[in-house]
Amino acid sequence: MRPLKLKFKNLRSYRALREVDFTGRDLVAVIGDTGAGKSSLLEAVCFALYGRCTWDSRSAQGLIADGGDGTLAVELTFRVRDETWRVKRTTSVNNSPPSTHHLESLDDGTTVFDRAGEVNAKITSLVGLDLDTFLKAVLLPQGKFQELLHTKRSDRTAVLKSILGLDRVDEVRDQSAAAVNRLAPQLERLKGRRSALPADIDHDIADAERRLHDAQQERARLEEVEADIAGLRDTEEEALRQASDLRTAARRIDKVPEHVVERFSELVNLDAELGDQLTLAQKQVDTAREAEDAVELRFAAADEAGTGPADTTRALTTFDAILTQLPSITEERRRLADEGTAIGDEEVALKKKEGDLTGSSANTLALEGALESSEADRESAHRKLEAGAALLTDVREADLKAIEAAKLVEQEESACTAQLTLLKAAENGEEEAKQALGAADTTLENARRAEAAVHASAGVEPGGPCPVCDRTLPDDFHSPTSTGITEAQAARKAAQTRCTKASKALIGAVAAHGKAEGSLRSARNKAQEVVAAQEEAFRLFEAEFGHRGIDADDDMILTVLAEAVRAAEGECEIRKEIAKAARENVTRSETELSEGRKALAQRRRAFSRAENALEKRWTALVQAHDELSSHFRVQGELTEVVAQERRELARLRDEELGEMLTRLAEVRADLREARSEHDKVSARKRTEVERPLARIRQELVLLAEMTGDIATLLALPVAPDHPAEATIAEESMWAKDVLATVETLSRASRSKVDRVVARADAAREESASVLAAAGLADESELEDQLLEATVRKRDADRDLGAARRNKPLCDELDRRIAQTDPVLAGLRDLCGLLTDSKFIHEVVRRRQLALLGIATHKLQSMTNGRFGFHENFLIIDGLTMQSRDVKTLSGGETFLASLALALALVELTAHGGARVEALFLDEGFGSLDSDTLASALDTLTAHADGGRLVAVISHMRAVAVNFDNVLSVKASFNGSTADWLTDDERDALATEHLAGLLS
Incomplete structure (x- = not known):
């Protein structure tokens, strides 16, 4: 792991956002006064990678700066395995807002982790070190630098196992034991599943195939016999079915109606008699209908002339209303004229x-x-x-x-x-x-x-x-x-x-x-x-x-302003009283005028309603009069005298129409009597002729339809259909033809039934011969043997299918068991070997010797060959050639020994698979003289020349003058700052240091 760029905010004495770019820098000095914030840079790296601080592995709350916004934010860009990653973390006072954790790959931009556990696990995997190992091999803060050198032997073994990756042996042992615990039950389950399956699956398949072949052949033989028997049974059943059908059809046509011909003759004579009576009754109905039509024509002519019953009755009613309302309408017109003048x-x-x-x-x-x-x-x-x-x-x-x-x-x-x-x-x-x-x-x-x-x-x-x-x-x-x-x-x-x-x-x-x-x-x-x-x-x-x-x-x-207020208020009160009296007078006048307007408006509305009502009454009378027929309407002015004359004319016409209605009633009574006589004769014909004829016709039609089935079976003609629109005589001839056809079909069906029954008997005898030839007593035995053969075939088919389905599983289980058995045995042997403490101690001893060998080489290079390490972490003094306890070393010698161990740890850790490309050292150089300091810096330079980043933190300017890359840390009232010195600034620092040495 090699840091490239570090950003942080609200970190201890750093309140503002700061950035430190390590890109292209190998050997780095971080200088500043005590308390300026140098060590905080190590805390930023530790928090970015592991989310913790160097002195508290449980929390990083102690890193949050006082006086800021209460949220610590750190971002570190680093490179490992030729991949570039960026990790961002935040934490806040009282966890408000909640902490955030974000890790992403800058090469593809797709690998992202956003949970604390995921980020920590991924960084530990990338770096190859946990937090404790990282603080002993890479980042050495104040108080931790000499920890490995002074650690007790019992504790040092555990530390070395962690730092040198030897705890992986325990991990391998645990993983092997876990694999044994995981595979052993699985192997037992596999063997258990295999034991539940047939031992020789190929033999089971061959046996099932043989049984299936035998059952199929036996079933085929029996099915052939069954087919023959079925054919003969079908022949027998078909013959018996034909005989049954013929008997059923014959029974249907046996029900011939009795005395059909005699009944047809009686109905022909009665039909002729009732026909003559209907003709006479129809003539009487026609005479009465002609008289009714003559009277109705007179009424129609009166309606067309406007003097019919309806027009005459309307005229009487209308003139009665006119004579009643004309006097009151005249009086109302005179009253309304006086009211208009007053308004x-x-x-x-x-x-x-x-x-x-x-x-x-x-x-x-x-x-x-x-x-x-x-x-x-x-x-x-x-x-x-x-x-x-x-x-x-x-x-x-x-x-x-x-x-x-x-x-x-x-x-x-x-x-x-x-x-x-x-x-x-x-x-x-x-x-x-x-x-x-x-x-x-x-x-x-x-x-x-x-x-x-x-x-x-x-x-x-x-x-x-x-x-x-x-x-x-x-x-x-x-x-x-x-x-x-x-x-x-x-x-x-x-x-x-x-x-x-x-x-x-x-x-x-x-x-x-x-x-x-x-x-x-x-x-x-x-x-x-x-x-x-x-x-x-x-x-x-x-x-x-x-x-x-x-x-x-x-x-x-405020006297002048208060006097002005009092004067304005007095003037306002006087004018308010005058305006109030004038407004009250206007209000009274407006009220009186409003009430007068309302009264006049009401009077006008009443006058208008009265005029409208009078006009409606007069319009209704005139409209009713105008709707009368022209025979009764008044041609001039409508007065009481003229209305009385027209009413008398309507009364006389009403009396004339009454006489015409009496004659029409008499004619209609004669028509009803003639129609009643005609209906009686018609009813008798329906009852005594048409209904009996319909019953006989229905019976014969049904009988003729029934001959269809038997005629089809016998291939003979059916009875003739009923003739359409036939007379009674024609229907009598049709009935004789139907009866003759029925007699012919009955004789033919009896003959054919005898022939079909003989064919059924022959088929039954042949079926018995087939069963005997097959060695079977009857069809029941055939069914039993066929069922038994079917069961044997089904069982064999089922066993064959199950065996074929189990074969892939058996083969797969055999393959897995064969693969797992040796693997499990090897894992058990490995667990037994790694459990042996002698083996672990020997591995630790050899790794410790390798560490001390590298540390001795580096310590000798820094002390001109005087000091080296003994195998028990004692110091070999080249001057006395005696081993010494580390406690007898001076401060500078202790620092060099610790530095040699730290550099050896970095190299050995890298050889062990960890990706360590950085080393941070905090303080300790103050105990070295100039020559020893130069030797230590030469060793660090050689370490940095290998491509690693080496950062030395010190408050001594004598250390800084030996570095090309100097990061200056300063404290101020606004928070600490960290800036790279320019070449001029670094030269000035060296000049100042030299001047201090010469003074």
Whole structure:
């Protein structure tokens, strides 16, 4: 994994969005003052890849910056396996909004992961390291750099197994055991399924095929016999069916009606007699109908002339109504003429009142206009008074705010001065802590060197060989005693703790001072705004009142405006009373005029309704008169005298029409009597001739139809059909022909029945011979044997189908069992081997030796061959040729040993399959002298030349001058910044460092 570009926001001391581009950079120095935010870059990388911080594997909430929007956002673009990926993560205070996780491939843009578990699993797979291993092999933060060197032996084994990928042996063992647990039940199920199937499936198929062949042959023989028997049975059944059909058809035509010929003769004679009686009755009906038609012609002529019964009755009714209504219509016309004259007089009086009202209304409107003008003046005076009072309130409030703002500025200035004092004290405290730490480092280094001498001289006696140069020791030689290294380490740890606290105190003091300065600036800006608002309020007040004096009370300042209001209100009240009296007078006049108009309108409506009603009455009378026939209508003016004459004419015509109606009733009575006699004769003919004839005809038609079936069976002619439109005599001849045909068919059917029965008997005898030849007693035995053969065929066919269906499954199960058995046996052997602790320990030992071999090579290159690693993580000192505990190393020697282990881990991890192309080192270079520092940097340069990114984090400028790529981290009030130094800036940094060394 090689980082390419890192973006982050709201990360600890970084509040704004920052970006660090590592593209094209191999060896990188990250420099800055203590607390500037250098180590936070490592936290950004750790959070981007694993969603956690270096010191807390459960949460990253501690990385969120104070004073930001509460959401930490990090984006890292990196390259692994020649693929480019980008991961984005966010987390917020109290998880609001919820955290987000996003990983995508920038090569195809389609591989996307959006869930925390998916992103973490994919990155772990890409990098090849989990978080703990990553913090020991790639990203080494403060306090973690020397962890592997000082770890206990028992803990170091577990660490090495994780870092060097040896925990994969456990994974392989677990996976093998899981595979055994998964495959063993499956193999047992396969064997169980195979045992439930036939052992020799090919034998079962051959046996089923043989049984099926035998059953098919036997069934074919029996089916042939069955077919012969079926043919003979069909012949017998067909003969018996023909005999049955002939007998049934013969029974149908045996039912011949009795005395058909005699009954036909009687009906012929009765039909002739009733025909003569009907002819006489019809002549009487025709005579009565002619008399009725003559009377009806007279009525029709009267209707056409307009003097018929209906016209005459209408004339009598109409003239009665005219004579009744004419007197009242004349009286109503005279009354309506008088009412029209009175309405005209009333309209003239109302018009005069309207003229008077118009003048009064104009005068009232003029008075109301004057009132509105007075009210406007009053409102204007009130608004001026309110505006003046508001200006007075505003200027007083602005004056008070200006005083309060000035007090606030004084308070903030005092607070800022106090914070500045605290900041200077914190800076002095940090400087003192750093000096104390330097002194403690020097003391610890001296103690470690002395401890090395004590360790080297252990067991050496006076006069013996020197363990360093092999010279003989003097007789007065005494081994050095303990040098107090434990006390020196405790003092150094206390100094380091003090330095850390002092740095944190300084960061807090810087932040507090910056906050105080921000509050002071805000207070000053607010004071300027308040003073500007105060000046504007006084300007407006002076424009209205002509002075700036606000010390007097409100009533005194607003006296002129209040007097103007009182004067306007008095004028308004006087005009309101005058306008009110004028408006009331106009209102009364309008009310009186409105009521008069309403009364006149009602009178006009009543007059109009009366005129319309009279006109409707007269129109109805005239319309009724005009609808009368011309024989009765009046040709001139319609008066009572003329109406009386026409009514008398209509009465006389009504009497004449009454006589004609009496004659018509007499003629119609004669017609009804003649028709009754004709109907009686017709009814007798239907009852005594037509109905009996229809019954006989129906019986013979049915008998003739029944001859169709038997005639078809005998191939003889059927009885003749009933002749259409035949007389009774013709129907008598037809009946004789039908009876003769029936007799012929009956004789022929009896003869044919005898022949068919003989053929059925012959077929039955032949069927018995066929059964005997086949060795069967009867048809029941044939059916039993045929059923048995069918069952045998079905069973064989079923067994054959089941065997053929099972064969692929049997073959597949045999194949799977043959494949799984050796695989399962191999997995069980592998589990047994990997479970052996000796094997695991041997693998760990060999990998540890490989790690220490690489680390020794690098440590010797950095110490000119003096130091190397023993197989138990002890240090081999080339000067004394003795092994030493790592605790006896000086600070610089400890750093170099840890660096050698870290570089060896990177190389060995890469050889083990992990994709590690980066190394981040945080601090530790301050304990090296210039020569050792140069050796360490040379080793890191060689490591970076292999294509890896090596980032060294330090507050020492002596480290930065040896790097071509320098990332400068600075703290400010607005948050930390991280920027690459230009060549000029880097040269200036080197010049400044050199000048410091020369001074």
